[in-house]
Amino acid sequence: xxxxxxxxxxxxxxxxxxxxxxxxxxxxxxxxxxxxxxxxxxxxxxxxxxxxxxxxxxxxxxxxxxxxxxxxxxxxxxxxxxxxxxxxxxxxxxxxxxxxxxxxxxxxxxxxxxxxxxxxxxxxxxxxxxxxxxxxxxxxxxxxxxxxxxxxxxxxxxxxxxxxxxxxxxxxxxxxxxxxxxxxxxxxxxxxxxxxxxxxxxxxxxxxxxxxxxxxxxxxxxxxxxxxxxxxxxxxxxxxxxxxxxxxxxxxxxxxxxxxxxxxxxxxxxxxxxxxxxxxxxxxxxxxxxxxxxxxxxxxxxx
DNA sequence: AGATACCCCTGTTAGC
DNA sequence: TGCTAACAGGGGTATC
Numbered sequence: 001x002x003x004x005x006x007x008x009x010x011x012x013x014x015x016x017x018x019x020x021x022x023x024x025x026x027x028x029x030x031x032x033x034x035x036x037x038x039x040x041x042x043x044x045x046x047x048x049x050x051x052x053x054x055x056x057x058x059x060x061x062x063x064x065x066x067x068x069x070x071x072x073x074x075x076x077x078x079x080x081x082x083x084x085x086x087x088x089x090x091x092x093x094x095x096x097x098x099x100x101x102x103x104x105x106x107x108x109x110x111x112x113x114x115x116x117x118x119x120x121x122x123x124x125x126x127x128x129x130x131x132x133x134x135x136x137x138x139x140x141x142x143x144x145x146x147x148x149x150x151x152x153x154x155x156x157x158x159x160x161x162x163x164x165x166x167x168x169x170x171x172x173x174x175x176x177x178x179x180x181x182x183x184x185x186x187x188x189x190x191x192x193x194x195x196x197x198x199x200x201x202x203x204x205x206x207x208x209x210x211x212x213x214x215x216x217x218x219x220x221x222x223x224x225x226x227x228x229x230x231x232x233x234x235x236x237x238x239x240x241x242x243x244x245x246x247x248x249x250x251x252x253x254x255x256x257x258x259x260x261x262x263x264x265x266x267x268x269x270x271x272x273x274x275x276x277x278x279x280x281x282x283x284x285x286x287x288x289x290x291x292x293x294x295x296x297x298x299x300x301x302x303x
Numbered sequence: 304a305g306a307t308a309c310c311c312c313t314g315t316t317a318g319c
Numbered sequence: 320t321g322c323t324a325a326c327a328g329g330g331g332t333a334t335c
Contacts, residue, residue: 001327001328001329033312062329078329079329080312080328080329080330081312081327081328081329082312082313082314082328097313114312115312115314116311116313116314116327116328117311117312117313118311118312118328118329118330119329172305172306173305173306174305174306181329183329183330190328190329191328191329240314240315240327241314242314242328281307281308281309282327282328283327
């Protein structure tokens with residue numbers, strides 16, 4: 001499940017590849033749902049990329065895009081829950097679940113794979129960011145793909161407005177975890193890093209978002225950011241085989257996870273068995289001792 | 304208008 | 320053993 005650290009790992013991978021500043025062509029794929037948001041499907045994609053070259057790779061939250069040389073458009077990717085961006089030899093055999101192939105002139109091929117097809121690819125035009133700051137990591141331009149204006153900045157983004165995020169966060173009777181997953185408030189967080197951040201901050205996932213004061217909110221963001229930075233050092237989390245980096249290698253952070261996927265196992269802090277509940281339709285693993293539902297005694301300190 | 308339910312999709316796994 | 324059903328997940332959309 002690619003969240004911010006996994007998408008950022010892939011973005012950094014791409015920077016080391018010979019996919020920039022050179023012409024490319026698209027291989028003809030079978031009709032695929034990953035182009036469902038692309039106007040006119042594959043033909044539209046091809047038309048949008050005529051004589052284009054990639055200049056840089058940019059990320060905001062879980063969204064990744066490749067800006068195009070001298071054009072006000074970008075090739076945009078969302079990996080959904082099983083999307084992969086692989087770089088392989090230009091004549092490499094089709095990969096499993098391959099959906100789209102971009103073959104670089106005198107270079108490798110960039111391949112989009114997706115088993116469950118929650119991911120998507122499309123060309124979008126660029127529009128100005130609402131705050132006037134650079135759109136995301138990897139770009140110094142205040143230009144964002146059309147349709148991503150509702151995606152907030154992420155916790156690793158220096159231009160994230162924490163006060164504004166807090167106002168949105170608390171203006172709701174929904175659970176803390178639900179609001180953490182809301183990409184319009186803070187982007188990049190999925191179920192893994194939400195559970196990990198909540199555990200580290202000692203916050204019960206089902207607690208209402210409005211019950212957090214700004215100090216606790218900031219502490220939560222701090223923990224989420226810290227887990228993400230550490231996960232980035234490990235090349236991301238490969239909880240199953242669905243996430244690999246651009247070279248096809250898994251990330252090593254799964255062994256560092258403290259609660260996600262560990263229901264029934266001992267809490268790494270107090271050694272009570274970890275519990276599971278459904279919050280906003282998503283299963284959440286937590287510790288009843290360290291993340292007390294009453295929020296009566298917030299926990300402090302490191303494991 | 305905000306919150307919720309549902310749907311998309313497929314591979315793995317738990318359970319009968 | 321073999322089959323079925325549940326589950327996982329992001330996010331768009333329909334619905335209350």
